[in-house]
Amino acid sequence: MTLLLRNARLVDPEAGWDGPGDVLIDGGRVTRVAKTIAPDGAKEIDLGGLVVCPGFIDMHVHLREPGQEWKETIATGTRAAAAGGFTGVACMPNTEPPIDSRSVVEFVLAQARLHGVVPVYPIGCVSKAQKGEELAEMGDMALAGARGFSDDGKPVASAGLMRRALEYAQIFDLPVIDHCEEPTLVKGGVVHEGEISTRLGLAGWPGVAEDIMVSRDILLAEATGGAVHIAHMSTGRAAGLVRSAKASGIRVTCEVTPHHIALTDEAVLGYDADAKMNPPLRRPTDREALLAAIADGTVDAIATDHAPHHADEKCVEFSRAPFGVVGLETAVSICLDRLVHGGIVPLARLVELLSAGPARVLRLAKGSLKPGSDADVTVLDLDREVKVDAGRFASKSSNTPFRGWTLRGAAVMTIVGGHVVHDAR
């Protein structure tokens, strides 16, 4: 079917476009982009007043399948992704069993083909069973479709193993994504170590635990020539380390989550377990440093770290609650509200952080609407006011600290391969 997206503002930083334009889609690909295109029998969708962007990719989600399907499945997680404006998601391998072999990669891709609403890009484990001891079969997983390697949920604690992973992953030109946490410094920590942890009497998780691992990873990336990606970066110091490493030509990239840019550790006051996340919410100065790193180009991607948990699992004593927050259905609104309307970055930069940026990290031929590209499109209404209603999430879980927040801006339509998978205009 031929589809013509009309009258929108087209924002595609990869192609250098920002202005009125029509997009013609045929056979799942973009075939033409011009100021105006005659319908010529195509099905027209009038997007007057809205913004058309290359499809957003969330490069860090937890789909919980296989193993914890009561929290999320590939079907519900990808439905949440579509509802949130994402045309693709990379899923982390800390499932049960973990994605540490070709067979589990194939299982995930098969489930995504059968039940997924948007494409799923599996991330394979760095180490067998995420034990941090021996390399997992990276090559076999890459052949099966893995788009990167990570022991996410856990750091790669051994510097020796991290070195081998960065060396070995170069065969496939895929990144090693590290959850940066020096375990002996974190040990039992549940919130950022500082004034708030002291007041609440909760075990602290110092920012330096992240900084040390980011430093180590950068040094190893430099030594090996491998590509390291810093997952869910949360400290100002880490952002500074990445900035200077990039300036020295080291192959390091990083992502920041919407919750770390919208919240600080004060959100934990009152012991709300929905504000318990990993890494923890940091100080206002860290938040400001992350915003600066987003604005100056240090940050490559915004990723949600969508971590669904059943309500019963979060409704326990704070220290016993699992870490994590759902993010797929709030991310775009938070970013539009805080980053674009908040004057931190222009819209084009946000679009880059959500499309071309993650595509580059994962080596995906996505992130642009140039003719010939896959017709993955996210449509934004910059001024729509949304009230976060966790009860209406497509995700199976609703663990969000943003419940009841009113935000300006929303993703209102999601198109994957030329098919409209979500339409809330």
Next chain:
Amino acid sequence: MKLLSPHLLGIEPLTPDEITLILDTAVGFSSIATREIKKVPTLRGKTVVNFFVEPSTRTRSSFELAEKRLSADSLNFSTSTSSLVKGETLLDTLRNLEAMAPDFIVIRHGEAGAPHFLAKHGRTPIINAGDGAHEHPTQALLDAFTIRQHKGALSGLKVAIVGDILHSRVARSNVHLLVKMGAEVVLCGPPTLLPAGGKTLGAAVTHRMDAAIEGADVVMMLRIQLERMSGGFFPTLREYAAFYGLNADRLKRAAKDAIVMHPGPINRGVEIMGDVADGEASVILDQVTNGVAVRMAVLYLLAGGDRDAVAQER
């Protein structure tokens, strides 16, 4: 005047007036312990659940005695008898307890914020009897009562709190209370046992015990939990005692009429030497005695009583 909240979750939310109200009310109840019949009918017909998820003898006995002296019916739940050990969640336990229609739940729990969790999800007034490393409000109130008893007031005093501040709910509640009431508080311990942001609670911080207790009106020693040894917070108990143990010699640096406090149970020869614990300056047993009166006052006020009525009730 009455308390503003139906719960006592910590000292941090209390106003100075509320603290004064509780302390003044406790004065009225403290004389009951000296009477032949140590009981008043104030809470007759009320049921209090003492829900102790973390073991405690001293605090639980003190609450139980306070409840009995107010003629309330007490129900004791402890870890070994509660269904939590069978995997029941805290929320389900709360629902089951509430199904028995108690008037108060007194909770001791090893996790910070557990009383706040119960207060948020339940409908019964909650009294925090110690939550993790967060707060132990009735301990701070009984400490304040004891200080007032010996010093007349709290304002203007120098109070040194020495020991494992990092893991101490007693220290946190005391800092909140004493700072609110106008005392100068100095926290002292090895840097490994001082929390990040310690100064932000309004107290000064030092690692040198001599400096901490110099001219102090009150020296409050904290218990060293022996399991901390495995955490590597300090090399040996011997070294800890040498640097942070309170002995008679050190105590001479404090004000002449200084009092020595300890929330108990004490480790003799570690944080406090036996002769100091048993010496003239020690008010450790007064703290235990006063604990009952303070807890009676808390229960009474949360039940809706006001201070002026205490005399009539008696």
